[in-house]
Amino acid sequence: MPRVSFTGNLQRHLSCPPAEVAGETVRAVLQAVFADNPRLRSYLLDDQGRLRRHVNIFINDRMVHDRCRLSDQVTDADEVFVVQALSGG
Template sequence: MARIAFTPNLRRHLDCPAVEGAAATVREALDLAFAANPRLRGYLLDEHGRLRKHVTIFVNDAAVADRSALSDPLAPDDEVFVFQALSGG
């Protein structure tokens, strides 16, 4: 089963523990997490369902390629990591 995990910084602001489940794409993995906490959707996705600019998702050690549909495929043993991107000057 794929596992989706969130950084401690995100967990500090939202209740989003790691989730495991059957998911064929990054979108399906996120939907598992959104089912547990619907507020998380608005924090990670914009009004069009695309990944917000301040959020980065990795599957294992590679950044997702499809930030719009989140259609990157997942293998059953993949780990999905959701980060809040940092910026500054």
């Protein structure tokens, strides 16, 4: 299963340890994480389910393209990194 990890800056606000969850898209991976950690959703996504403007997601070393539908494909071997943009501070 893909492994997903979160910027340490989030840990100041809520616990979100790395996880291995099923999912073939970024959205599916995040939904699986949110199922166990519903508070996390609003920290990463806005009211319409879009990736927040100052949050970035990488699949391995590639930044995701679709910030709206979060449809970028993820394979079982991938690592998903949720990071804090340097903008927005």
